[in-house]
Amino acid sequence: MGELTGRTVLVTGAGRGIGRAEALYLAAGGANVVVNDPGVQIDGGGGDAGIAAAVVDEIRTRGGRAVADTGSVTDWAAARRMVELAVAEFGDLHAVVNNAAIEINKGLERLTEAEFDDVVAVKLKGTFAVSRWAAAYWRDRRDEGVRTDRAIVNTASGSGLLNPLPTQTNYAAANAAVAAVTTVHALELRRLGVRVNCVSPSMVRTRLTSSVPGMRQAPPDAEPDLQDPRRVAPLVAYLVSEACPLTGQVLSVRGGAIAVNQGWARGAEVNKDGNLWTIPELAAELTALPLDDPFERLTAALDGALGVQGRDRLEAMINAELDGR
Ligand SMILES: NC(=O)c1ccc[n+]([C@@H]2O[C@H](COP(=O)([O-])OP(=O)(O)OC[C@H]3O[C@@H](n4cnc5c(N)ncnc54)[C@H](O)[C@@H]3O)[C@@H](O)[C@H]2O)c1
Structure with missing residues (x-):
């Protein structure tokens, strides 16, 4: 059995x-x-x-x-x-x-x-x-x-x-x-x-x-x-x-x-509570947060598996793939 x-x-x-x-x-x-x-x-x-x-x-x-x-x-x-x-x-x-x-x-x-x-x-x-x-x-x-x-x-x-x-x-x-x-x-x-x-x-x-x-x-x-x-x-x-x-x-x-896998996780936050944000405030505060860069993230993931070296190399590969077709 x-x-x-x-x-x-x-x-x-x-x-x-x-x-x-x-x-x-x-x-x-x-x-x-x-x-x-x-x-x-x-x-x-x-x-x-x-x-x-x-x-x-x-x-x-x-x-x-x-x-x-x-x-x-x-x-x-x-x-x-x-x-x-x-x-x-x-x-x-x-x-x-x-x-x-x-x-x-x-x-x-x-x-x-x-x-x-x-x-x-x-x-x-x-x-x-x-x-x-x-x-x-x-x-x-x-x-x-x-x-x-x-x-x-x-x-x-x-x-x-x-x-x-x-x-x-x-x-x-x-x-x-x-x-x-x-x-x-x-x-x-x-x-x-x-x-x-x-x-x-x-x-x-x-x-x-x-x-x-x-x-x-x-x-x-x-x-x-x-x-x-x-x-x-x-x-x-x-x-x-x-x-x-x-x-x-x-x-x-x-x-x-x-x-x-633990899915999307909440990251750093800015908060104005009851008040509305202005665009200049957002420009200052959001860009000061530790943001995750999608190119860096994919480079890190592929580096171990595929030997992709560096963010610039990855971006060049993506551009060549898309414009080569
Ligand atoms: N191969 C990988 O490394 C990899 C990575 C990530 C996820 N996956 C996932 O694993 C699963 C299997 O992928 P695989 O690599 O074995 O692909 P595969 O192409 O070898 O097999 C997929 C099978 O699905 C069948 N299929 C397609 N449309 C169908 C439909 N409408 N109804 C019923 N069957 C249908 C195909 O005929 C095929 O035999 C997929 O869900 C894929 O997204 C695979």
């Missing part, structure tokens, strides 16, 4: 990359897995039903239990059908792992309305839609007197939390919003016995990161592979497991490190 025997978990975007590794790991731990993935391209175009089916075949070949679903998380009715499929196939749904994402990276002045909407739809609306139908199902079960641990695991990104990146207006906005709804849903759903957490992977080798500086080929077998997509899976499995008490947490994963 695995640690997850008897749990049924729906993983969105489970056909490739991190989601695929999660589905395989969950199934190896004994979970019944709904492998959702329409098999689209990085930008959301196209589709291939064989992508989800291949993961299901892999799980079944190893003796696990899985079923494929090829609906899009952006489709309201399809999101409902994913939940219904889990219940029809395995008798219940214990957890949802919202993992699906696409990327269309462009500088703000070139980003189209559709490119903004499409990326936000998969990450943010998709997380909402699947969690919404799962929560409605869980509420009905609770009303019938069924008491059992349930869980949602959302997926955010450092681009949205600690280090929003240039060219990612759509992706960063959606990922930041996913962290916010993690808190909202943790607060709302505890009464239904549902825990809600979020993982934020970083520098994992998938098609999304193939052009990111610092990504490497898989090392020889004897060496630890810090960028392996399987790095995220044990944490997700723990978060959906019945014994896990965590809720409302946003946890960054990079290599072997898991860090608690």
Whole structure:
């Protein structure tokens, strides 16, 4: 018996990359897995039903239990059908792992309305839609007197939390919003016995990161592979497991490190109490505060990981990236 025997978990975007590794790991731990993935391209175009089916075949070949679903998380009715499929196939749904994402990276002045909407739809609306139908199902079960641990695991990104990146207006906005709804849903759903957490992977080798500086080929077998997509899976499995008490947490994963994210924190303050500020007063007082410079912050973050040296070098890289396209 695995640690997850008897749990049924729906993983969105489970056909490739991190989601695929999660589905395989969950199934190896004994979970019944709904492998959702329409098999689209990085930008959301196209589709291939064989992508989800291949993961299901892999799980079944190893003796696990899985079923494929090829609906899009952006489709309201399809999101409902994913939940219904889990219940029809395995008798219940214990957890949802919202993992699906696409990327269309462009500088703000070139980003189209559709490119903004499409990326936000998969990450943010998709997380909402699947969690919404799962929560409605869980509420009905609770009303019938069924008491059992349930869980949602959302997926955010450092681009949205600690280090929003240039060219990612759509992706960063959606990922930041996913962290916010993690808190909202943790607060709302505890009464239904549902825990809600979020993982934020970083520098994992998938098609999304193939052009990111610092990504490497898989090392020889004897060496630890810090960028392996399987790095995220044990944490997700723990978060959906019945014994896990965590809720409302946003946890960054990079290599072997898991860090608690603490979100926006209130910094230094000026205060005129009941009086209105004037513009000259603000000019004097706000510029005297210890302000966080976004270029310095990103330089510090990338320096360790990617060897970006210095704020000026970073700014030159951003300008070259945006004007070179
Ligand atoms: N790779 C990293 O280093 C990294 C870093 C930060 C965050 N993430 C997050 O991890 C998650 C997985 O990313 P990945 O790197 O494995 O990407 P990936 O492209 O390898 O896999 C994403 C999967 O989502 C599927 N998908 C796309 N649109 C969908 C839709 N509408 N409905 C259902 N499925 C859909 C795709 O077909 C694809 O198989 C994403 O949420 C991503 O934002 C990844």
